[in-house]
Every structure is written in C-alpha cells, then in structure tokens.
Amino acid sequence: MRAPTISQVAKEAGISVATVSRVMNQKGAVSPETTQKVLQAIERLGYQPNIWGRNLRRGESQVVLVMVPNVTNPYYAPIIAGAEDTLSAAGYSIMLCITNMDRARRRHYVDLMRNRRADGAILMDISVDDRDMVQLSEEYPLVQCCEYCESAAISHVSIDNFSAAREAVSRLAALGHTRIGYIGAKNSFISTALRHKGYRSALEELSIPLHPGYEDFAGRDYSFSTGVEAAGRLLEQKERPTALFCVSDVLALGALQAARERGLRVPEDLSVVGFDDVEYASMFQPRLTTIRQPCYRMGALAASLLLRQMQGEAGGQAMFLPHEWVSRDSTAPWPLNHTFSVSNDL
Amino acid sequence: MRAPTISQVAKEAGISVATVSRVMNQKGAVSPETTQKVLQAIERLGYQPNIWGRNLRRGESQVVLVMVPNVTNPYYAPIIAGAEDTLSAAGYSIMLCITNMDRARRRHYVDLMRNRRADGAILMDISVDDRDMVQLSEEYPLVQCCEYCESAAISHVSIDNFSAAREAVSRLAALGHTRIGYIGAKNSFISTALRHKGYRSALEELSIPLHPGYEDFAGRDYSFSTGVEAAGRLLEQKERPTALFCVSDVLALGALQAARERGLRVPEDLSVVGFDDVEYASMFQPRLTTIRQPCYRMGALAASLLLRQMQGEAGGQAMFLPHEWVSRDSTAPWPLNHTFSVSNDL
Numbered sequence: 038m039r040a041p042t043i044s045q046v047a048k049e050a051g052i053s054v055a056t057v058s059r060v061m062n063q064k065g066a067v068s069p070e071t072t073q074k075v076l077q078a079i080e081r082l083g084y085q086p087n088i089w090g091r092n093l094r095r096g097e098s099q100v101v102l103v104m105v106p107n108v109t110n111p112y113y114a115p116i117i118a119g120a121e122d123t124l125s126a127a128g129y130s131i132m133l134c135i136t137n138m139d140r141a142r143r144r145h146y147v148d149l150m151r152n153r154r155a156d157g158a159i160l161m162d163i164s165v166d167d168r169d170m171v172q173l174s175e176e177y178p179l180v181q182c183c184e185y186c187e188s189a190a191i192s193h194v195s196i197d198n199f200s201a202a203r204e205a206v207s208r209l210a211a212l213g214h215t216r217i218g219y220i221g222a223k224n225s226f227i228s229t230a231l232r233h234k235g236y237r238s239a240l241e242e243l244s245i246p247l248h249p250g251y252e253d254f255a256g257r258d259y260s261f262s263t264g265v266e267a268a269g270r271l272l273e274q275k276e277r278p279t280a281l282f283c284v285s286d287v288l289a290l291g292a293l294q295a296a297r298e299r300g301l302r303v304p305e306d307l308s309v310v311g312f313d314d315v316e317y318a319s320m321f322q323p324r325l326t327t328i329r330q331p332c333y334r335m336g337a338l339a340a341s342l343l344l345r346q347m348q349g350e351a352g353g354q355a356m357f358l359p360h361e362w363v364s365r366d367s368t369a370p371w372p373l374n375h376t377f378s379v380s381n382d383l
Numbered sequence: 384m385r386a387p388t389i390s391q392v393a394k395e396a397g398i399s400v401a402t403v404s405r406v407m408n409q410k411g412a413v414s415p416e417t418t419q420k421v422l423q424a425i426e427r428l429g430y431q432p433n434i435w436g437r438n439l440r441r442g443e444s445q446v447v448l449v450m451v452p453n454v455t456n457p458y459y460a461p462i463i464a465g466a467e468d469t470l471s472a473a474g475y476s477i478m479l480c481i482t483n484m485d486r487a488r489r490r491h492y493v494d495l496m497r498n499r500r501a502d503g504a505i506l507m508d509i510s511v512d513d514r515d516m517v518q519l520s521e522e523y524p525l526v527q528c529c530e531y532c533e534s535a536a537i538s539h540v541s542i543d544n545f546s547a548a549r550e551a552v553s554r555l556a557a558l559g560h561t562r563i564g565y566i567g568a569k570n571s572f573i574s575t576a577l578r579h580k581g582y583r584s585a586l587e588e589l590s591i592p593l594h595p596g597y598e599d600f601a602g603r604d605y606s607f608s609t610g611v612e613a614a615g616r617l618l619e620q621k622e623r624p625t626a627l628f629c630v631s632d633v634l635a636l637g638a639l640q641a642a643r644e645r646g647l648r649v650p651e652d653l654s655v656v657g658f659d660d661v662e663y664a665s666m667f668q669p670r671l672t673t674i675r676q677p678c679y680r681m682g683a684l685a686a687s688l689l690l691r692q693m694q695g696e697a698g699g700q701a702m703f704l705p706h707e708w709v710s711r712d713s714t715a716p717w718p719l720n721h722t723f724s725v726s727n728d729l
Contacts, residue, residue: 118455133478135479145476146476297668317607320636
C-alpha cells in the first residue's frame with residue numbers, strides 16, 4: 038500500500054493542498070482552526086512529509102533523471118527540451134540517461150536515484166508493464182512519458198496512439214485507398230502496439246479486409262534502413278499497397294527511399310504517412326504527411342507532474358494530449374485520375 | 384602547477400606507464416629492480432595516486448558526465464554512442480548534460496562533479512578558452528571533444544577543421560566554381576572559426592578574390608531555418624554564388640530548400656556542400672555532398688582518453704582524426720555545359 042500523500046491529507050482535512058503545504062512549511066497566513074485540521078488529518082493518516090520534498094527545501098539534490106532509449110531518433114529532442122525548460126525554471130537540472138532499452142542499464146540508473154543522486158525521473162523507455170517500475174514508483178517520484186504501464190498507477194503523459202493511428206488510416210481510406218500497408222516494429226513500446234491496434238480497428242470499421250501480407254513489423258528500432266527494407270518487401274508484392282502507414286517518420290522516410298528505388302512516384306503512385314512530425318519531416322521532398330505529437334508540451338507536462346510529485350502530491354494521473362493530422366505532399370487521392378475527373382465535375 | 388602524473392613517474396623511472404601501474408596495483412610480474420625504480424621516481428616527484436583512480440577501484444561513482452550544447456543537432460548522437468559504448472565496457476554510465484551553451488548551466492553540472500556525483504567529463508560545448516575549464520582540468524579528469532581550448536593543455540579529440548574546410552573549397556574550385564559562398568554561424572565554436580579560416584585560406588591560395596557579400600554568418604545555432612534564410616540572402620545577390628560551402632549539414636539542407644524556393648536546381652544551377660555527414664545527409668534528394676567526421680570514433684577515443692586519465696595518466700593529448708570528403712549528388716562542375724564539352728573532347 039502506498040504511504041499517505043499530501044493530497045490525501047488535504048482531502049481528509051477538507052482543504053487545499055496549498056494550504057496543507059503552508060501549514061507544513063509554517064509559511065503564510067493560516068488560521069489556527071485550519072492548522073488544527075491539518076495536524077489532525079496528518080495524525081489520523083499517519084502521514085510523513087515526503088523525503089524528496091525535504092531534499093528540495095534543503096537544496097540537496099536538484100537533479101532529475103530523464104531516461105530515453107536513444108538520442109539518435111530526433112523524436113526525443115523536443116520532449117527533452119520541454120522537460121528541461123520546465124525543470125530548470127524550478128531550479129532543477131536534468132541528466133539524460135540513454136538506456137538502449139537495456140534492463141541492466143536502466144537498473145543502474147535507478148540505483149543512482151536510490152543513492153540520492155537524483156530526486157525523481159521521467160521515463161521514456163519503459164513500455165511493458167514492469168514490476169520493478171511499479172515498485173519504484175511507490176518509493177520515488179516517477180512520471181512516464183510517451184510509453185507507460187497500462188496496468189499501473191504511474192503518472193504518464195502521451196497522446197492517444199490508438200485514435201491517432203485510426204485517424205491516419207481513415208484519412209487514407211477517405212482519399213480512396215483500400216490497399217493500405219502497415220510498417221511497424223518488433224519492440225515492446227505500448228505506443229507501437231496501440232498504433233497497430235488502431236490500424237486494424239480502422240480497417241475493420243471501414244470493412245477493408247485485413248491483408249496479412251500488408252503488415253510488416255520491420256525491426257526492433259525505428260531506423261531509416263529498416264524503413265527502406267520493410268517498404269521494399271511491401272512494394273515487391275504482386276498487388277502492392279497504394280498507401281503506407283508507418284509508425285514513425287524515420288520509417289516513412291525510408292519508405293520514400295524504397296519507392297524512389299523502384300521508380301514509384303510519391304504521392305502519384307504511392308501515398309506515405311509517417312508518425313511524430315519530427316523536425317526534418319518537413320525538410321524532405323516530398324514533405325511528409327504525418328501525425329504530429331505535441332512533443333515539447335508532452336515533455337513540459339511530464340516535468341510539471343513530476344515537480345508536483347516531488348513536492349508531495351500523489352502520482353497516478355494519466356494525461357493524454359491531442360495529436361494532429363498534418364497533411365503535406367506525400368499523400369494524394371487514389372486513383373489520382375479518378376479524383377481529378379471528380380474535381381473537374383465540381 | 385599540475386600535480387605529478389603517472390606518466391611523469393614513468394618517464395622519470397624510464398619505464399612504461401603500464402609497468403608503473405602494475406607496480407602501484409601490485410598486479411602482474413615486475414622485477415624487484417623495476418619496482419625499486421618506480422618507488423624512487425614516485426618519491427622524487429612527490430607523486431600521489433590519483434583520487435579518481437582510487438574511486439574507480441572502490442567502485443564509488445562510475446559515472447561520467449557528457450556535456451553537449453543540445454540534442455537537437457543529430458551530429459551529437461553517434462559521438463555520444465561511441466563514448467557510451469567505450470565507457471560502459473569499462474563499467475561506467477554516462478549522464479548527458481544539455482548545457483544550451485549556457486555558462487550557468489555548465490557551472491551547475493561542474494558542481495555535480497565537484498560533489499563527487501561523477502568521476503570525469505567529456506565536454507562538447509566549450510570552444511573558447513575558458514579559465515574555469517582550464518582550472519577544472521587541473522583537478523578533474525576532463526576531455527574535450529569537437530571543441531577545445533587552443534591555449535590550454537586539456538586533452539581533446541577532433542578533426543582538423545581548418546584543413547577540412549580548405550579541402551571542401553578547393554574541391555569546389557576544382558569543379559570550376561569561383562563564386563563560392565560561405566554559410567557560417569555567430570557562435571564561439573572553435574570548429575566554426577577554423578572552418579571559416581579554411582574557407583578564406585583556400586580562396587587566397589586559389590587567388591579567388593574574397594567577396595564580402597558571399598560570407599553569411601547566419602545565426603548562433605545550426606538550424607534548418609537559419610540555413611534557408613542565410614542561403615536566401617546569398618542567392619538574392621545580383622551575381623549570386625554558384626556554390627555554397629556550409630559549416631553544417633543542417634545549414635546545407637536549409638540551403639537546398641532556399642534553392643528550391645527560387646527555382647534553382649541543385650546541382651545544375653547551384654552546388655551545395657555540407658559538413659559533418661549526419662545520418663540524414665544521405666536520405667535527402669539530392670543526397671548531400673559533405674565532409675564526413677568520424678563521429679563514433681571521436682566519441683570512443685575521447686572516452687578512452689578519459690578512462691586513462693581516470694586511472695591516473697596525464698591529460699593534455701591533442702588527437703586529430705582524419706576527415707573524409709564524401710561526394711554525392713549536390714555538387715557538379717561549373718559551368719555544366721563547359722565541362723560536358725570538355726569531356727566530349729576526351
């Protein structure tokens with residue numbers, strides 16, 4: 038069972054967290070009655086002020102770990118920037134830990150936290166439910182960002198990956214595509230799993246039969262070469278897809294390359310949709326149609342949740358920020374002629 | 384004055400550092416005569432085994448700070464990967480510190496080292512000579528990577544930026560270009576300054592008059608939009624450059640965009656050369672001609688130098704790794720017709 042939190046004390050006393058905090062820190066004007074209520078609630082619940090909050094006040098650590106699987110995917114940069122801006126405004130520095138999705142490395146970094154070298158952590162590399170993490174979240178301020186444990190009450194920030202993937206596939210279908218390929222990954226990210234579910238769900242709703250040969254689970258990582266190879270396999274099929282939905286922009290850029298290598302024009306012969314809207318998605322020719330994640334805001338929000346936990350609030354919030362369909366030059370109606378004649382009729 | 388180092392002990396004793404290390408650690412077969420020589424040299428110099436070496440043996444910290452200006456430039460990713468692979472093989476974890484080139488942030492991270500939260504540091508954000516850093520390097524194991532203090536004896540790893548820039552400009556001149564523009568930056572990186580010197584030096588050697596209007600110092604950072612704007616200014620000139628040498632690939636990709644916006648074909652109407660060979664330089668169309676830096680090896684070498692310092696060796700080594708001219712699709716002879724007729728004559 039979790040130790041009682043400052044939020045529970047506030048609830049028990051029937052007053053705000055801010056007031057409880059003022060009583061505990063003996064700062065600001067609080068009536069004797071309110072002080073009494075707070076002290077009684079603290080006693081009833083057996084509440085002990087959070088050790089991390091104390092460290093904060095004593096200025097002992099002021100470091101937050103930010104764990105990422107890698108820094109080669111440009112997706113992480115704006116998230117890290119958002120977290121850092123928010124944390125540094127509150128007097129914290131971040132230390133970025135690259136885990137390479139390796140359990141031993143991750144554990145090593147967690148030990149740094151146990152040894153009081155950091156006050157809390159934002160985790161971006163843990164997707165599957167992980168007993169260690171759940172246990173850790175009972176002891177230390179933790180927030181997950183992008184990836185999260187579905188069954189656990191760890192605070193997390195992400196978009197609704199299922200709905201975003203459904204929207205991407207529905208948009209392609211609305212353009213006339215029925216042969217829609219999927220390029221995924223063999224990783225354990227919940228985001229990848231939800232995007233795959235969203236792809237299948239959209240096909241089902243649209244009554245487009247699932248073609249197993251149109252699903253390619255590429256590699257473990259999201260790399261350009263993985264995208265080239267996966268798209269190559271899909272495009273070599275007898276009846277090739279006319280559109281590809283890729284679970285990351287980097288995979289989609291690989292798909293553009295695979296199309297070029299086969300003399301296929303994008304978007305005339307093939308539509309390609311990415312995911313994330315990384316910085317260079319709009320630098321390429323054709324500029325990539327994609328699902329934009331509000332990465333900077335996700336990082337900033339994860340940092341805010343963590344700061345609140347470090348000041349004694351309870352964790353367990355699930356925050357979903359809105360995604361955005363960004364239509365650029367890599368998608369077009371199918372078949373193109375048909376649509377032209379339609380638009381001529383208007 | 385620097386405290387005597389294990390290297391000086393080795394020199395004084397007239398034997399190798401490895402042997403001195405064996406004597407000090409009482410490991411391996413060493414003759415009594417040699418042991419005697421080492422002990423005498425240690426006494427003469429007043430040598431004290433390095434505190435960091437002791438920490439290493441006691442397993443006290445095992446963390447190395449890696450300071451980068453940002454993670455948004457993909458240039459840093461393979462350097463960090465090289466450093467991490469080398470350090471983790473030696474039992475170290477890295478903590479990546481994003482300084483945003485801010486002195487206060489950098490100082491904060493340095494304090495972490497002073498507080499023994501890290502054993503040493505690889506610095507990638509410090510370019511100008513910096514008294515703080517020089518002093519720090521007397522006390523802690525430090526290696527600079529990419530950027531370095533020219534006047535200080537801090538170990539560093541980089542390419543020869545001056546020669547690399549000279550080569551790029553000379554290659555463009557060899558293709559027939561004489562109107563060669565320069566896109567630089569207003570930062571304090573020594574690499575930027577040396578590339579600019581190399582540009583000017585090549586022009587001088589080739590007796591191409593310097594055209595002040597062909598030099599654009601863009602912004603402080605290397606961003607795509609900065610490259611678009613800088614190239615835009617150069618291309619709007621009455622007699623526009625026929626080739627652009629950019630001090631980073633990201634700026635060069637911006638230059639490609641500026642050319643597209645003006646209906647200029649690359650490489651037919653304009654040659655563009657980048658610098659670094661970041662991962663996506665070869666994903667673009669046209670694939671970018673650039674100077675390749677051996678980033679992974681630079682990171683790995685910086686880590687090796689740091690490990691040796693942490694085991695007691697002296698710092699102060701300057702290591703320059705070879706760069707490589709990578710000719711792709713963004714450069715062509717000038718004027719193109721003239722060259723065709725020449726090749727027809729062959």
